[in-house]
Amino acid sequence: MRPLKMLQIGVGGYGAAWLRDFVPPVKARGLVETVAVCDIDGQALGEARDFLGLPETQCFTDAAQACRQADADFALISTPPWDHADHVAMAANAGMDVLCEKPIAASIEDTARIVRTARETGRRIAFTMTHRFDQAHSTLRREVHSGQYGALDYIAFRLTGELRRFASWGRFRHEMDDVMLVEAAIHHFDILRDLAGAAPASIFATSWNPPWGEFAGDSQVLAIMRFGNDVRASYESTACNAVSINEYFKGTIRAEFDKATLILDGGRLERMYYDPTGQEPVRRPGSGETVEPVVQDSFGNVWIIERFVQWLRGGEPMPTRLEETLQSQAMVFAALESARTGKQVDVRAIADWFGHLARP
Ligand SMILES: NC(=O)c1ccc[n+]([C@@H]2O[C@H](COP(=O)([O-])OP(=O)(O)OC[C@H]3O[C@@H](n4cnc5c(N)ncnc54)[C@H](O)[C@@H]3O)[C@@H](O)[C@H]2O)c1
Structure with a gap:
């Protein structure tokens, strides 16, 4: 099977760790190939271009243009949390599946937009719950x-x-x-x-x-x-x-x-x-x-991207897929509401609302 083609949006900060540390072992196994990159920061973009040896035509400063023009199977999004909803929508509407950095989004409204994007496009969307794995x-x-x-x-x-x-x-x-x-x-x-x-x-x-x-x-x-x-x-x-x-x-x-x-x-x-x-x-x-530690070939983000590729190729659904991660994200929004109101908050009401939005 050919490697899945990936567009990476956000290649500075933690995105540089994806580029240099997490993706290379998965690329070495023939699972993934980075075909295009995008960042608003020219220096981060240039470093990514040089590291990957990509042509200028596959290096974008505008995420919408990158999603329209890159010939990729999925997008890896590593931009700040308030950009996630836009970038997930751009990638999914361009026909790509999405692996996005945590959190799902910074606000309940943006999280709801991502749930609607998943429902409307039918694309597979997962998040990088690195520490759990x-x-x-x-x-x-x-x-x-x-x-x-x-x-x-x-x-x-x-x-x-x-x-x-x-x-x-x-x-x-x-x-x-x-x-x-x-x-x-x-x-x-x-x-x-x-x-x-x-x-x-x-x-x-x-x-x-x-x-x-x-x-x-x-x-x-x-x-x-x-x-x-x-x-x-x-x-x-x-x-x-x-x-x-x-x-x-x-x-x-x-x-x-x-x-x-x-x-x-x-x-x-x-x-x-x-x-x-x-x-x-x-x-x-x-x-x-x-206690003897678990031993396996990969952990953390390397394991996550391998697992994501298996899912896209028809394997078991990803444990960090949108509908699962929404439960953890609902806890965050419930905690924010509790901290604001001084009251205990029912997490199920928020999780149920996301579940309702997810249904056609
Ligand atoms: N999984 C983990 O353990 C872990 C660790 C660190 C960060 N993160 C997550 O990674 C994401 C990025 O965090 P960071 O620390 O790398 O932030 P950062 O600000 O250091 O880097 C973000 C990168 O995205 C680029 N960018 C910003 N807006 C953009 C846009 N509109 N289009 C294209 N590129 C854009 C920036 O230029 C920068 O290169 C966040 O969601 C954060 O929570 C996850």
């Missing part, structure tokens, strides 16, 4: 769903960061509204939903920016959520603490079961079993038994 979270998922630890009771997520100075987390994140919920929480809620093993039911969130945070939007979030199977989760995610306790955007996750506690921290997963004799002393994080 890295090695550490794949190992945690296998253990959580193994059934060997009894009933899952609740999950605690903690990510503390020090990124307070302007542009230390990329310029646009310091200028946008609700940076932590819109840009980061989508990854974390997606992981929590996957681990809980049920659709999200409700969420209460509070968000703010402390006086020392050089952010236009809220950089600190605390939240409590509940899933359809009554699993609960707590969520702490911050960019303006005095120090980063976590690696860059890799949270610590503690899953509490009837018969064991699992802790994922710094890429290492450990387990500690319930002692029915009650003789165990207090257990400190780090003192548990290391």
Whole structure:
């Protein structure tokens, strides 16, 4: 089978990592070939052109023109969140399937536009929930769903960061509204939903920016959520603490079961079993038994693009396809509403509304 032809829209910033790190191993396996690129930034575009050896005619500064003229099977979109709805519509209306960077979009209105685009064009659309499919979270998922630890009771997520100075987390994140919920929480809620093993039911969130945070939007979030199977989760995610306790955007996750506690921290997963004799002393994080990691050929974005290509070639639907990712995105919009109103919000009402829009 020939490689699928790809147009990449947005080749600077994280798009450069797609270009240089994530796509090449998939290209080497004969699955994908980048045939055209687009970016409004001439320097990023020139670097992409040189890296790929593309002719000028396949390098565009206008996404609409790129979608009309590029001879591609699908578009990879890595532009800022408020451009996603336009770029997904341009690509899908030009007959391309779409793999788009997370979040689905920055606003509920733009997310609804993407749902309508999918319905009207019938194109396959998926998102890059990178963290859920890295090695550490794949190992945690296998253990959580193994059934060997009894009933899952609740999950605690903690990510503390020090990124307070302007542009230390990329310029646009310091200028946008609700940076932590819109840009980061989508990854974390997606992981929590996957681990809980049920659709999200409700969420209460509070968000703010402390006086020392050089952010236009809220950089600190605390939240409590509940899933359809009554699993609960707590969520702490911050960019303006005095120090980063976590690696860059890799949270610590503690899953509490009837018969064991699992802790994922710094890429290492450990387990500690319930002692029915009650003789165990207090257990400190780090003192548990290391869980063997999942081993497979690829993880993260390389796995995602491989999986996307398999889907386009008639394989199993992508786990990060639009209709699935909408559940995680609905959690973000529910959290935003909760933070604004101070009330607990029903996530199902938002997810159901997206579901209603998706139906012909
Ligand atoms: N999956 C992950 O783990 C992960 C990590 C980082 C960023 N992201 C996502 O990737 C996306 C891009 O983020 P970033 O950090 O690379 O942003 P960025 O601002 O650093 O880069 C965006 C690129 O898109 C280009 N661009 C902007 N508007 C454009 C337009 N109208 N047409 C064509 N090109 C345009 C810019 O010139 C730039 O080269 C965001 O959605 C972000 O959330 C995901």
